[in-house]
Amino acid sequence: MIIDCHGHYTTAPKALEHWRQRQIASLSDPASAPSAADLRISDDELRESIENNQLKKMRERGLDLTIFSPRASFMAHHVGDFGTSAAWAAICNELCHRVATLFPDHFAGAAMLPQSPGVDPRTCLPEIERCVRDYGFVAINLNPDPSGGFWREPPLSDRHWYPLYEKMVELDIPAMIHVSTSCNACFHTSGAHYLNADTTAFMQCLTGDLFQDFPTLRFVIPHGGGAVPYHWGRFRGLAQELKKPPLDHLLKNIYFDTCVYHQPGIDLLTKVIPVDNVLFASEMFGAVRGIDPETGHSFDDTRRYVDATASLSENDRRKIYEGNVRRVYPRLDTQLRARGL
Amino acid sequence: MIIDCHGHYTTAPKALEHWRQRQIASLSDPASAPSAADLRISDDELRESIENNQLKKMRERGLDLTIFSPRASFMAHHVGDFGTSAAWAAICNELCHRVATLFPDHFAGAAMLPQSPGVDPRTCLPEIERCVRDYGFVAINLNPDPSGGFWREPPLSDRHWYPLYEKMVELDIPAMIHVSTSCNACFHTSGAHYLNADTTAFMQCLTGDLFQDFPTLRFVIPHGGGAVPYHWGRFRGLAQELKKPPLDHLLKNIYFDTCVYHQPGIDLLTKVIPVDNVLFASEMFGAVRGIDPETGHSFDDTRRYVDATASLSENDRRKIYEGNVRRVYPRLDTQLRARGL
Numbered sequence: 001m002i003i004d005c006h007g008h009y010t011t012a013p014k015a016l017e018h019w020r021q022r023q024i025a026s027l028s029d030p031a032s033a034p035s036a037a038d039l040r041i042s043d044d045e046l047r048e049s050i051e052n053n054q055l056k057k058m059r060e061r062g063l064d065l066t067i068f069s070p071r072a073s074f075m076a077h078h079v080g081d082f083g084t085s086a087a088w089a090a091i092c093n094e095l096c097h098r099v100a101t102l103f104p105d106h107f108a109g110a111a112m113l114p115q116s117p118g119v120d121p122r123t124c125l126p127e128i129e130r131c132v133r134d135y136g137f138v139a140i141n142l143n144p145d146p147s148g149g150f151w152r153e154p155p156l157s158d159r160h161w162y163p164l165y166e167k168m169v170e171l172d173i174p175a176m177i178h179v180s181t182s183c184n185a186c187f188h189t190s191g192a193h194y195l196n197a198d199t200t201a202f203m204q205c206l207t208g209d210l211f212q213d214f215p216t217l218r219f220v221i222p223h224g225g226g227a228v229p230y231h232w233g234r235f236r237g238l239a240q241e242l243k244k245p246p247l248d249h250l251l252k253n254i255y256f257d258t259c260v261y262h263q264p265g266i267d268l269l270t271k272v273i274p275v276d277n278v279l280f281a282s283e284m285f286g287a288v289r290g291i292d293p294e295t296g297h298s299f300d301d302t303r304r305y306v307d308a309t310a311s312l313s314e315n316d317r318r319k320i321y322e323g324n325v326r327r328v329y330p331r332l333d334t335q336l337r338a339r340g341l
Numbered sequence: 342m343i344i345d346c347h348g349h350y351t352t353a354p355k356a357l358e359h360w361r362q363r364q365i366a367s368l369s370d371p372a373s374a375p376s377a378a379d380l381r382i383s384d385d386e387l388r389e390s391i392e393n394n395q396l397k398k399m400r401e402r403g404l405d406l407t408i409f410s411p412r413a414s415f416m417a418h419h420v421g422d423f424g425t426s427a428a429w430a431a432i433c434n435e436l437c438h439r440v441a442t443l444f445p446d447h448f449a450g451a452a453m454l455p456q457s458p459g460v461d462p463r464t465c466l467p468e469i470e471r472c473v474r475d476y477g478f479v480a481i482n483l484n485p486d487p488s489g490g491f492w493r494e495p496p497l498s499d500r501h502w503y504p505l506y507e508k509m510v511e512l513d514i515p516a517m518i519h520v521s522t523s524c525n526a527c528f529h530t531s532g533a534h535y536l537n538a539d540t541t542a543f544m545q546c547l548t549g550d551l552f553q554d555f556p557t558l559r560f561v562i563p564h565g566g567g568a569v570p571y572h573w574g575r576f577r578g579l580a581q582e583l584k585k586p587p588l589d590h591l592l593k594n595i596y597f598d599t600c601v602y603h604q605p606g607i608d609l610l611t612k613v614i615p616v617d618n619v620l621f622a623s624e625m626f627g628a629v630r631g632i633d634p635e636t637g638h639s640f641d642d643t644r645r646y647v648d649a650t651a652s653l654s655e656n657d658r659r660k661i662y663e664g665n666v667r668r669v670y671p672r673l674d675t676q677l678r679a680r681g682l
Contacts, residue, residue: 154527187492199568204527206529227536234603237631265574271605287578
């Protein structure tokens with residue numbers, strides 16, 4: 001089977017966006033804040049938003065299952081305070097849960113966290129518990145920069161984040177390190193901030209000693225690892241310069257997805273990064289939805305690139321498409337096994 | 342001949358660092374500020390710092406000439422105010438000028454600017470004039486983030502920067518877009534901030550209309566363009582999504598250097614980016630000075646990778662090693678022609 005480890009609910013019914021607009025408008029007038037019950041989206045609406053979009057493309061591309069989380073750019077953790085994020089995350093996660101319930105063969109949930117700038121990450125633990133234990137979610141998305149492009153939290157290797165890591169280890173779930181929209185005019189959200197965050201997160205792990213404290217912690221760095229595989233020599237050299245262990249060391253805990261939207265990028269990724277650390281993903285529908293005029297196919301149809309990578313064996317491809325994801329997301333593996341898959 | 346377009350004076354005599362330390366210490370006690378005349382470095386000291394370092398390696402690697410600018414991480418434009426940066430830039434540029442004068446066959450100067458956060462870039466014009474007209478410098482380094490990792494200036498496409506671009510066009514010099522040290526604990530200077538800045542600068546150019554206003558302006562994006570070539574499909578798709586012209590359009594004004602420290606990275610760079618837009622560079626001695634245990638050679642010996650790239654013809658290599666640099670840095674070309682080269 002083929003599992004896409006990186007999909008967001010970017011096609012949710014408009015009612016969700018309207019609810020959020022009401023919530024934001026209420027920040028200056030708390031009495032007008034919408035309640036969770038004010039959001040009414042029927043199962044039919046959910047079905048339609050998925051069947052005509054993600055599921056249609058998944059069928060066309062031969063993808064079986066997507067690990068599905070709320071829209072990344074809409075997380076916008078910088079908006080309001082913890083209460084704002086808590087209400088918004090609960091609603092977004094519940095919708096993903098309903099999608100996974102409506103299409104159990106095709107979607108498994110990953111949780112957005114109710115992060116808020118400067119707020120102790122410990123406040124996210126109840127939402128993680130709820131999503132994993134009640135909803136059966138298999139992972140979380142962790143935003144290393146809830147400020148939205150101003151980078152005011154400590155690095156991921158700082159003890160600030162440890163309560164989250166303890167919970168991840170306890171529940172045996174990985175985190176995809178994924179920022180949200182950029183409010184800094186210097187950084188285009190999906191053309192700069194996302195990629196910069198990927199590179200930044202990797203380097204934070206390289207300079208810190210996080211995985212000594214959490215040997216089983218697992219991070220998925222999306223968008224093909226930002227600049228990291230392209231500069232693998234630079235990072236190997238920096239690790240050496242900084243008297244750190246060789247990078248193979250980090251590969252016990254760090255995985256890269258295949259959201260790289262052209263063949264030469266996937267060729268490089270799969271050449272440089274050991275095959276056990278590459279997880280299939282497309283982030284469909286994400287930042288890049290068009291057709292590549294050079295190929296006539298969607299930029300984000302990453303299966304085509306993986307299929308066309310000559311250096312990969314069939315066994316390598318099975319790892320990238322399925323085996324690695326089941327290993328990194330053991331709760332998904334358990335669910336699949338329970339269904340005889 | 343082989344021209345390295347990206348070298349910094351990272352091996353300057355210690356007296357320079359001591360002068361800077363005195364300058365920084367004097368920020369709280371202006372009366373104790375050192376004067377330019379307090380820095381005394383003899384020609385012999387300069388010769389020794391170059392002959393045993395950069396020039397030795399250039400000879401070993403068969404490189405003829407380096408475009409040479411002050412140490413990037415030491416620019417530290419966030420320190421003090423404009424006066425601080427003006428005194429520091431003047432001293433650093435003068436040292437590069439002296440090196441270029443002592444070794445005219447091997448070094449040509451590129452200027453550090455006296456940038457300061459929040460200060461009008463127009464204040465940099467006299468130093469540019471001086472370096473180009475009096476010293477014969479052939480380029481400048483432009484820091485898009487003088488705050489040192491907090492990104493508080495407007496994007497490069499903003500009119501804020503236009504006075505610099507007018508001067509660059511008038512003098513027919515390119516700018517390498519190069520940040521300095523990161524004061525933001527999230528960003529490792531050479532492992533995250535440098536690469537992020539490269540990606541950020543490219544995306545700022547993609548979303549802006551800068552090159553419509555300055556059709557002859559030329560930017561060199563160092564470190565192989567950050568994440569850009571690896572994600573070339575993403576950027577092509579984003580340009581399409583944003584209703585911008587195809588990326589080829591940007592390639593009339595943007596060039597990438599070859600500071601990518603492993604063979605697969607150089608293979609990708611030269612495959613994805615048209616050969617006319619790739620400029621040879623090593624940033625020796627820069628962030629990564631060690632020996633790659635996988636090859637037995639220096640990580641930053643980028644000539645080996647370019648020589649070993651099978652897809653490049655001899656003519657392609659001549660462009661990367663010499664022709665493109667002479668085209669992008671016409672003042673260097675004029676100087677070389679005057680010497681019959």
